[in-house]
Amino acid sequence: MSVLLIAEHNNKNLKPFTLNAITAASKIDAEVHVLVAGSGSENVAKEVAAIPLVKKVLHCDSPNYQNYLPENLAPLVTKNADKYDHIVASANTFGKNFMPRVAAALDSSQVSDVIKVNSPDTFVRPIYAGNAFATVKSNDKKRCVTIRPTSFEPAPKTGGSAQVEKVEAVDIPNFSKFIKREETKSERPELGTARVVISGGRGLESGENFKLITDIADKLNAAVGASRAAVDAGYISNDHQVGQTGKVVVPDLYIAVGISGAIQHLAGMKESKIIVAINKDGEAPIFSIADYGLEADLFKALPEFLSELNKLNTIQK
Amino acid sequence: MKILVAVKRVIDYNVQIRVKEDGSGVHTDNVKMSTNPPDDNAVEESVKLKESGKVKEVVAVTIGEEKAQETVRKALAVGADRGIHVKADSYIEPLGIAKILKKVVEKEKPDMVFVGKQAIDDDCNQTGQMLAAMLNWPQATFSSKVVLKDKSMEIVREIDEGLETIEVNLPAVVTCDLRLNEPRYASLPNIMKAKKKPIDQMVAKDLGVDIANRVQQLKVEEPPKRKAGIKVSNVAELISKLKNEAKVI
Numbered sequence: 001m002s003v004l005l006i007a008e009h010n011n012k013n014l015k016p017f018t019l020n021a022i023t024a025a026s027k028i029d030a031e032v033h034v035l036v037a038g039s040g041s042e043n044v045a046k047e048v049a050a051i052p053l054v055k056k057v058l059h060c061d062s063p064n065y066q067n068y069l070p071e072n073l074a075p076l077v078t079k080n081a082d083k084y085d086h087i088v089a090s091a092n093t094f095g096k097n098f099m100p101r102v103a104a105a106l107d108s109s110q111v112s113d114v115i116k117v118n119s120p121d122t123f124v125r126p127i128y129a130g131n132a133f134a135t136v137k138s139n140d141k142k143r144c145v146t147i148r149p150t151s152f153e154p155a156p157k158t159g160g161s162a163q164v165e166k167v168e169a170v171d172i173p174n175f176s177k178f179i180k181r182e183e184t185k186s187e188r189p190e191l192g193t194a195r196v197v198i199s200g201g202r203g204l205e206s207g208e209n210f211k212l213i214t215d216i217a218d219k220l221n222a223a224v225g226a227s228r229a230a231v232d233a234g235y236i237s238n239d240h241q242v243g244q245t246g247k248v249v250v251p252d253l254y255i256a257v258g259i260s261g262a263i264q265h266l267a268g269m270k271e272s273k274i275i276v277a278i279n280k281d282g283e284a285p286i287f288s289i290a291d292y293g294l295e296a297d298l299f300k301a302l303p304e305f306l307s308e309l310n311k312l313n314t315i316q317k
Numbered sequence: 318m319k320i321l322v323a324v325k326r327v328i329d330y331n332v333q334i335r336v337k338e339d340g341s342g343v344h345t346d347n348v349k350m351s352t353n354p355p356d357d358n359a360v361e362e363s364v365k366l367k368e369s370g371k372v373k374e375v376v377a378v379t380i381g382e383e384k385a386q387e388t389v390r391k392a393l394a395v396g397a398d399r400g401i402h403v404k405a406d407s408y409i410e411p412l413g414i415a416k417i418l419k420k421v422v423e424k425e426k427p428d429m430v431f432v433g434k435q436a437i438d439d440d441c442n443q444t445g446q447m448l449a450a451m452l453n454w455p456q457a458t459f460s461s462k463v464v465l466k467d468k469s470m471e472i473v474r475e476i477d478e479g480l481e482t483i484e485v486n487l488p489a490v491v492t493c494d495l496r497l498n499e500p501r502y503a504s505l506p507n508i509m510k511a512k513k514k515p516i517d518q519m520v521a522k523d524l525g526v527d528i529a530n531r532v533q534q535l536k537v538e539e540p541p542k543r544k545a546g547i548k549v550s551n552v553a554e555l556i557s558k559l560k561n562e563a564k565v566i
């Protein structure tokens with residue numbers, strides 16, 4: 001029995017995490033159908049149809065779905081859920097927002113943040129900020145599942161030609177209104193998918209000092225992350241936060257600067273391939289998970305790091 | 318107006334949890350417990366709205382064993398007016414919690430329900446959204462700013478791309494982020510006064526809702542441990558290791 005996956009997009013392009021969720025969905029069942037709900041979203045439907053793992057696209061285009069308000073999106077998903085055993089989305093702020101509404105409407109107990117698919121009904125998910133992994137079996141007939149995107153490879157984007165079926169919009173409740181979205185614009189790679197991430201913590205002491213981080217990020221083509229303390233202190237905006245209540249990242253290289261390594265921060269980065277910690281406190285817990293630790297004052301180490309990088313004749317991009 | 322605020326008792330966020338050897342869960346005996354952190358923000362926001370004069374009553378509710386009452390007492394000590402304790406001896410999934418909260422909402426008829434965005438034990442991030450769906454109410458999740466108007470709320474939400482502003486009609490469910498406010502501490506006199514505030518008791522299984530768990534926990538394990546790394550003595554050595562050993566730059 002097939003899987004209905006809900007695509008995340010901005011009405012022009014598919015968001016990258018949908019590709020990781022598609023890979024996970026295909027491990028639940030090969031018959032993966034994708035719902036694209038949006039407004040002026042033809043291009044997204046075409047993009048999804050070209051993904052080889054996708055067997056069918058359900059496309060619903062209506063102003064109702066312009067800003068994917070969960071109150072509007074969830075009833076559309078629920079109405080189209082009949083033929084499916086699994087409803088799947090990414091476990092990011094998009095999926096976390098609407099999926100529990102779908103689950104409640106279907107009287108199904110949602111399985112959140114899946115990092116491994118053992119079988120169509122058995123999954124592994126982190127609990128306690130990733131300090132334990134739970135293997136869980138869902139006994140619901142219809143299973144609502146959100147996928148931790150960084151735990152699955154992105155699905156290849158081209159070569160497929162799935163059929164696109166139009167579906168009708170459903171009535172919306174009209175009790176919530178989108179006002180505005182302030183997206184942090186950046187030329188740098190996205191935090192969730194970057195190969196290299198460099199993060200700053202409270203040790204940076206100010207927003208201005210984050211320039212020490214961003215200069216290196218530009219050199220390494222890295223995304224910029226932050227601890228909650230740095231965000232709370234206003235050094236940098238919330239979308240940079242890595243951790244239990246921020247984003248999960250799994251880059252090839254994660255550089256933590258002036259970050260102590262609280263379990264809530266580790267929850268978001270400890271699966272990174274190589275971890276570097278720069279901290280002046282030799283006892284900081286971050287060193288216990290770092291492959292390479294440098295006990296140093298960041299105000300001295302970072303400028304040196306940049307100048308050493310400048311000396312290298314090649315840097316991997 | 319009236320607010321219902323949900324508080325959950327969890328292992329304190331500072332505790333390094335330990336997985337049980339038999340894979341049945343994590344150790345909870347003699348472990349420090351406290352209110353789920355974002356639920357403190359939910360209580361704080363409710364109390365602030367009361368202090369602004371727009372809200373007349375704040376009712377704090379918890380679902381859990383006898384000791385879960387402590388979380389309600391703590392809410393009462395920082396300004397909630399009364400409490401409700403729905404007794405349940407074992408873990409109930411968000412779906413069941415939302416059904417219980419719906420019953421409480423039908424009885425109390427609040428204009429707003431405030432919950433935390435995520436419980437830091439099960440890390441589900443579901444209850445508020447499920448409750449909103451069951452009530453057919455709008456929701457404002459991951460809220461970092463709340464402005465209460467006459468018949469609606471304007472909310473700033475933290476999303477992956479940055480911030481989003483929405484307006485939801487009342488009644489509505491709000492799920493709170495840690496950045497929503499700075500929870501206050503209870504003063505000793507207020508802790509004493511809170512002891513006299515009433516807490517209604519109910520029993521979960523008497524509420525006539527299906528709270529049987531649908532997701533079975535087969536086993537709980539420790540995540541794979543990282544190998545301990547090395548300390549480098551200077552920046553040049555670090556660069557060299559990254560370039561020649563790890564081959565990541």
Ligand SMILES: Cc1cc2nc3c(=O)[nH]c(=O)nc-3n(C[C@H](O)[C@H](O)[C@H](O)COP(=O)(O)OP(=O)(O)OC[C@H]3O[C@@H](n4cnc5c(N)ncnc54)[C@H](O)[C@@H]3O)c2cc1C
Nearest residue numbers: 201202203227228229243244245246258260265280281298
């Ligand atoms: C429910 C909950 C959820 C949370 N979620 C998250 C989350 O998602 N992400 C997150 O990051 N946190 C989260 N936290 C907060 C977390 O517990 C820590 O408070 C936070 O991660 C600390 O940030 P920090 O390491 O930047 O600051 P600190 O712990 O203050 O550490 C600063 C570090 O900088 C070092 N330092 C200072 N000056 C220098 C210098 N000149 N050179 C070198 N090193 C220096 C210090 O030695 C210290 O180790 C959460 C907390 C709770 C309760």
Ligand SMILES: Nc1ncnc2c1ncn2[C@@H]1O[C@H](COP(=O)(O)O)[C@@H](O)[C@H]1O
Nearest residue numbers: 323324380432433435436441442443444
């Ligand atoms: N047993 C409970 N008692 C009271 N509130 C709860 C309970 N479980 C969950 N909640 C509320 O729902 C929020 C989200 O929980 P969860 O969906 O489990 O991540 C929490 O922050 C609480 O506000």
